[in-house]
Structures are given as C-alpha cells and as structure tokens.
Amino acid sequence: MKPAFSTIFAAIVFCLGTALLCPPAAIGDDFGLDDNDQDAARKVVQGNMECLSCHGAATSAAVPAVVIDPARPSGPSAGRTPDADERVARQKALVIDRGQYETSVHADVSCKDCHADPHGGQGVRVSCPQCHRTHDASVVPEVARSVHAAAHLPGFTCFSCHDPHNVRKAASLGTERTIAHRDNSMCLGCHGDDARYARFSAKPRPDLLAVHSWQPNPALHWAAVRCIDCHTPEKPGGAISHEILPKAKAERFCVDCHSTDSSLMTRLYRHEVETQRVNAAGFVHAYILTQAYVVGVTRNRYLDGASMILLAGVVVALAGHGLLRTLARRARKGRK
Amino acid sequence: MRILLFAPWIRLWHWTNLLFIAGLTVSGLSLHFADPKVGVIDFSLAQRIHTIFGIALSVSYLFFVVANFATGNWLQYVPRRGHVLSDMVRQLAYYLGGIFPGRPAPFPVTAQDHFNPLQKVSYLAVMFGVMPILIGTGLLYLWPELAPDRLFGVDGLLPIAVLHYVAAYLIVLFLVVHVYLCTCGRTVLAHFQTMMTGWHEEDDTGSP
Numbered sequence: 001m002k003p004a005f006s007t008i009f010a011a012i013v014f015c016l017g018t019a020l021l022c023p024p025a026a027i028g029d030d031f032g033l034d035d036n037d038q039d040a041a042r043k044v045v046q047g048n049m050e051c052l053s054c055h056g057a058a059t060s061a062a063v064p065a066v067v068i069d070p071a072r073p074s075g076p077s078a079g080r081t082p083d084a085d086e087r088v089a090r091q092k093a094l095v096i097d098r099g100q101y102e103t104s105v106h107a108d109v110s111c112k113d114c115h116a117d118p119h120g121g122q123g124v125r126v127s128c129p130q131c132h133r134t135h136d137a138s139v140v141p142e143v144a145r146s147v148h149a150a151a152h153l154p155g156f157t158c159f160s161c162h163d164p165h166n167v168r169k170a171a172s173l174g175t176e177r178t179i180a181h182r183d184n185s186m187c188l189g190c191h192g193d194d195a196r197y198a199r200f201s202a203k204p205r206p207d208l209l210a211v212h213s214w215q216p217n218p219a220l221h222w223a224a225v226r227c228i229d230c231h232t233p234e235k236p237g238g239a240i241s242h243e244i245l246p247k248a249k250a251e252r253f254c255v256d257c258h259s260t261d262s263s264l265m266t267r268l269y270r271h272e273v274e275t276q277r278v279n280a281a282g283f284v285h286a287y288i289l290t291q292a293y294v295v296g297v298t299r300n301r302y303l304d305g306a307s308m309i310l311l312a313g314v315v316v317a318l319a320g321h322g323l324l325r326t327l328a329r330r331a332r333k334g335r336k
Numbered sequence: 337m338r339i340l341l342f343a344p345w346i347r348l349w350h351w352t353n354l355l356f357i358a359g360l361t362v363s364g365l366s367l368h369f370a371d372p373k374v375g376v377i378d379f380s381l382a383q384r385i386h387t388i389f390g391i392a393l394s395v396s397y398l399f400f401v402v403a404n405f406a407t408g409n410w411l412q413y414v415p416r417r418g419h420v421l422s423d424m425v426r427q428l429a430y431y432l433g434g435i436f437p438g439r440p441a442p443f444p445v446t447a448q449d450h451f452n453p454l455q456k457v458s459y460l461a462v463m464f465g466v467m468p469i470l471i472g473t474g475l476l477y478l479w480p481e482l483a484p485d486r487l488f489g490v491d492g493l494l495p496i497a498v499l500h501y502v503a504a505y506l507i508v509l510f511l512v513v514h515v516y517l518c519t520c521g522r523t524v525l526a527h528f529q530t531m532m533t534g535w536h537e538e539d540d541t542g543s544p
Contacts, residue, residue, distance in 0.1 A: 216383050220480055254379035255372045293493035296370030296379070300498065304369075307505050314509060318516040321431075325520070328436040 044110045051111040056098030096165040105167050114164070128158040138235075142242035150246075153200040160200070161186045171271040176224070176291045179268065183226040211247060224292045225257070229267045238270050258296035260284050339447045341536040346409065349400050350531055356393040359385055361508055368501065390474045397467055412450050413460045423453035435520065445536055458510065466506050473500035 101107060114126050129140050143149055148156050158164075170179045190196045197205040212218040228240055230251040235241040256263045262285070265273050272287045279286035282302035289298050342350075366382035377385070404410040416423055426442045431454075434442075443452040451459065473496045476483045484492035521527040522537060530536045 255370050258370045258379055259372055289490040289494055293491045293497050295367050324436055332438055
C-alpha cells in the first residue's frame with residue numbers, strides 16, 4: 001500500500017526539522033565548519049544556542065522546577081529520598097550558566113566539539129589535552145608532576161579544578177583581587193570544604209590557617225594573591241605552571257614577591273607589566289597600588305632617594321661639625 | 337657639683353626605647369628595601385622582629401606618656417613661653433659658633449631645667465607628634481582590616497605606609513643628630529654617662 005501523501009509530507013517535514021534543530025553528531029565537521037569558514041563563529045554560536053536553549057541557566061524554567069530549582073529545599077528533611085537528591089544533583093549538573101559560558105574562553109567552541117552525542121548516551125568525547133596540548137605541550141607533564149597526581153586522588157581530573165563552561169582569561173576578569181578570588185575559589189572548593197575534600201582523600205582536611213601560620217596575615221595574602229602564585233614553580237615565558245606544589249616545595253622566600261624585582265610581575269600582575277613601571281609620582285609598579293600596597297615592591301623612588309640624600313647630608317654635616325670641634329679644642333689646648 | 341637629672345624610670349625607658357628603635361630601624365630597612373641579593377636581615381625574620389619590637393615600642397611609649405604625666409616630668413619639655421623662637425636661635429647660634437671657641441652654653445643644665453630650647457622643642461615634636469603617628473600607622477599595619485579599604489584612589493594601606501616611612505625616617509634622623517649632640521658635653525661620653533647613672537656633673541657646656 002502506498003503511503004498517503006500527507007504521511008510522506010509529514011516525514012519530510014520531520015526530517016528537515018530534525019536536521020535543522022538537532023545538528024549531526026560529528027562536529028567541526030558537525031556543523032560543516034572548517035578553519036577557513038569566515039562565518040564559523042556565527043555558526044558555532046547559533047549551534048550552541050540550540051543546546052543552551054535547554055541546558056542554559058537562562059532557560060532553566062523549561063526543565064521541571066521540582067528537579068532543578070536550587071531555591072527549593074532538598075535533602076531527606078524536605079521529605080525526599082536520597083535518590084531524589086542525587087537526581088536533583090545530576091540534573092543540576094546538566095544546566096550551565098549561559099552568561100558565564102558566553103563570556104568564557106570556550107564561547108567560540110561548539111558544544112558538540114566536546115559533547116559528541118549526549119542524548120545518544122555518549123558523554124564527553126574529548127579530553128582537555130586533546131585540544132590544549134597543541135597550545136602548551138608542557139601542561140600534561142606538569143599535571144603529572146603535580147601534588148594531586150602524586151597523591152593518586154581517585155576521580156581527580158581537570159574538571160575537579162576547572163569548569164570548562166566558565167573559564168576566563170585572567171586579564172578579562174578585571175582587578176587582580178577579582179582574579180585572586182576566582183582562582184582561589186577553585187582551590188578552596190576542596191581545601192575549604194570537608195565534604196568535597198573527602199571525595200578525594202580519606203585524610204582529614206588540613207586547617208589552612210594553621211598550615212599558613214608562618215605567613216604574616218594569611219587572610220590578607222589570600223585576598224590579594226593566588227594560591228598558585230606560591231604553589232607553582234616559576235615557569236619560563238610567564239605562563240602559570242600546572243605543577244601544583246605541596247607545602248614543602250611551595251614558595252616561602254618572601255623576597256621573591258616582596259622586592260622591586262617581584263615575581264608578581266611574571267605571575268598575578270603579568271598582564272599589567274606593559275604599563276608604566278614607575279609613575280609620575282615616583283611609585284615603582286604603581287599599577288599594583290590600586291589593588292594593594294606590597295611592602296618592598298611599591299616603593300617611591302623620589303621619597304627613598306630624597307630621604308637617603310638628606311640623611312647622608314646630615315651625617316656629613318655632623319661629621320664636619322665634629323671635626324671642627326676637635327680641631328678647635330686642640331687649638332685651645334695648644335694656646336694654653 | 338653633681339645633680340640628679342634623670343630618675344631611674346626615665347633612664348630605663350630611654351635605653352629600652354633605644355633598643356626597640358634600633359631593632360625596628362634595622363628590620364624596617366630590611367623590609368622596605370627588601371632585595372633577594374642584599375638583604376640585611378631575612379625578610380621573614382625582619383617581619384617577626386618588626387612586629388615584636390613594634391608592640392614593645394608601643395607599650396614602652398604608653399609607659400612614657402603615663403609616667404611623664406604622673407610625675408610631672410612632661411613640664412621639662414615645655415619651652416619658655418614667649419621666647420620659643422629666640423631661645424632656639426640662641427641655642428643654634430651656640431652650636432654653629434660659640435661651641436668651637438669653648439664659650440659657655442646659653443642654657444646650662446640645672447636641676448629645674450634639664451633641657452635646652454632646641455631639645456625641648458625637638459623632644460616635644462618627636463615624642464608627642466611623630467611617635468604617635470609612627471605607632472598608630474604601625475598598629476594599623478598589624479591590623480590592616482582596621483585601615484580604610486581605599487584612600488585617594490589607591491589601596492588604603494599606601495598612605496598609611498608612606499606616613500609610617502616618613503615618621504620612622506624622622507625618628508632615625510633625630511636619633512643620628514641626638515647621638516652626635518650627646519658628644520658635645522664636658523667630655524665626649526659625659527652625657528651618655530648621665531643617662532646611665534642619672535647624675536650630671538655641672539659644667540658650662542649645657543645639655544645636648
């Protein structure tokens with residue numbers, strides 16, 4: 001029996017609709033893009049919008065509120081079973097903050113570059129090094145030398161620290177205090193949270209204040225610089241190493257930061273070093289001053305110079321006075 | 337003739353104060369001019385010394401103020417009313433001229449009047465003007481959360497740090513001049529001995 005014309009028409013419409021709404025699985029290629037495609041960026045954004053229409057936080061209302069509404073009470077006390085809580089957590093993980101993603105370094109990367117066929121049961125299809133080793137071949141060996149790798153933490157991956165949907169270049173974050181806050185939040189996600197720490201280690205979570213008690217005013221340091229500014233080795237070329245150092249190897253040589261040749265210039269403030277090193281008022285590394293006063297770094301050349309010249313002048317004048325006094329006394333004695 | 341010039345409490349305060357100021361100067365210079373190649377004291381050690389000596393100086397200063405007002409010693413620092421400038425000029429003229437031919441000092445030390453006009457004014461300015469600024473800004477460094485977040489468009493600690501540096505510098509400058517003028521007594525060591533024993537041998541050289 002021949003299918004009815006209306007059935008064939010419906011099938012054609014369905015296929016076209018599916019093709020338009022759900023891009024095919026293979027990307028780069030998936031959207032039919034290549035590096036020479038001048039319109040690639042627009043096509044990627046357009047393709048991602050389809051995913052984000054459900055998975056973006058801005059449209060989270062489309063997902064049943066009972067499952068994703070973070071404001072609703074959860075846990076057994078709210079009358080739900082642990083299974084329901086786990087389901088909530090899993091569903092929450094399927095929704096990302098659209099605004100953050102669209103300003104992240106991955107905004108121009110197609111969702112399907114990483115998530116090949118999510119609804120077909122396939123999870124993330126690429127690992128971070130697949131893309132990132134082309135930019136910096138040192139990252140993988142650095143991670144392998146890191147304290148986290150050495151500790152063989154179960155289930156510890158790039159995603160344990162980095163949220164790929166929310167990665168931004170430090171320079172785009174605004175002030176260095178914002179950068180420090182954001183980066184340190186990654187570390188404190190586990191090192192400041194017993195439950196998350198326990199997911200990776202059976203050892204009790206160290207008390208960070210006690211561990212850093214050798215440091216004057218640890219809280220002030222943590223607000224102004226990043227954990228990784230001390231807990232990574234210096235890397236030639238100015239990039240930040242992924243080799244996270246344990247406390248025994250972390251930087252404890254204060255002068256490394258607290259001097260005019262501060263390593264802050266190759267770390268937290270490296271994107272600022274292009275700006276004027278000494279400002280009109282004579283302050284060295286003046287660009288730091290809007291964020292922090294750092295002993296030994298943000299000196300004033302004019303003040304230092306003038307004070308030393310004046311002190312030297314006073315010492316010379318007093319020495320001259322003393323010499324004249326001695327000569328005058330000798331002359332008086334000679335006359336007697 | 338000998339006169340008792342300085343009570344034991346003021347001598348004790350004076351020498352402990354010197355110890356604290358010396359420790360704070362060396363550690364403060366190590367912090368301010370920190371350099372990996374030419375550090376006088378290791379930064380971390382200098383920071384600890386500066387904190388401990390800073391607190392000690394604050395306590396000893398509090399003792400100085402309380403003891404001065406309790407004993408009435410503060411009156412020694414008050415210059416002669418109506419003659420402040422002219423007295424200072426006379427003393428300065430002595431240091432720049434009269435001291436060389438060995439003329440008598442214009443303001444000899446007496447049991448009632450310990451200090452010459454330049455001393456009075458400089459001690460008053462240093463102990464009741466500069467020291468409170470030095471200690472106040474130093475304590476703000478110890479508890480930076482009490483400092484304003486921002487001042488004049490920069491981190492609030494910067495103006496405090498600059499003020500602390502200038503105040504500390506003035507104290508060091510004072511210390512250098514003070515030590516030198518202390519050699520201008522009857523003998524080079526006479527005034528140092530007075531501050532050790534409390535006794536002053538009357539002479540015509542005046543006080544430093």
